[in-house]
Amino acid sequence: MGTVIIGLILIIIAGFSLRGSFKHMKGEGGCCGGGSQPKVKKQKLKEIRETKVFKIEGMSCDNCRKRIENELNSIEQVNAKVSLKNKEAVIRLGTDIEDEILIQCIEKLGYKVKRDSDNGSVL
Numbered sequence: 001m002g003t004v005i006i007g008l009i010l011i012i013i014a015g016f017s018l019r020g021s022f023k024h025m026k027g028e029g030g031c032c033g034g035g036s037q038p039k040v041k042k043q044k045l046k047e048i049r050e051t052k053v054f055k056i057e058g059m060s061c062d063n064c065r066k067r068i069e070n071e072l073n074s075i076e077q078v079n080a081k082v083s084l085k086n087k088e089a090v091i092r093l094g095t096d097i098e099d100e101i102l103i104q105c106i107e108k109l110g111y112k113v114k115r116d117s118d119n120g121s122v123l
Contacts, residue, residue: 040070043079045094052091052099055114056106059084064111071105078102 059065065084072080077094093100103113 015060039066040073043077043094045077045079045092047094048079048092049095050093052093052102054089054091054102054106056082056087056089056111058111059087067108067109068111071109072102075101075105110116 014021020064059068062084065082068089069082072078072089072091075097078097079092079094082087082089089106102110103123106113
């Protein structure tokens with residue numbers, strides 16, 4: 001009887017562990033804040049003046065992608081799409097915005113924008 005009870009307890013513990021793992025893999029768990037940030041609606045730009053592509057290091061899950069995308073899209077006249085697969089952000093601008101403002105926006109979240117080591121320009 002004691003063995004059965006211990007077995008049930010182990011099954012329950014394993015179930016909770018697996019549930020947490022599945023949430024984590026979907027970007028809903030504890031990694032990078034766990035989806036607690038509300039989604040920022042992408043802005044529709046009347047005119048696209050410029051498109052910039054930044055390579056980003058440090059993204060490990062879909063929540064990382066969402067955090068960066070939300071932060072960039074919170075800037076006026078910015079429409080950003082971030083790809084976890086390509087490790088990059090495609091940023092469409094409706095007005096002139098300096099690279100450094102966009103880079104600081106990404107790096108304050110703890111990610112790194114790749115730069116050319118020779119001249120410091122963004123890759």
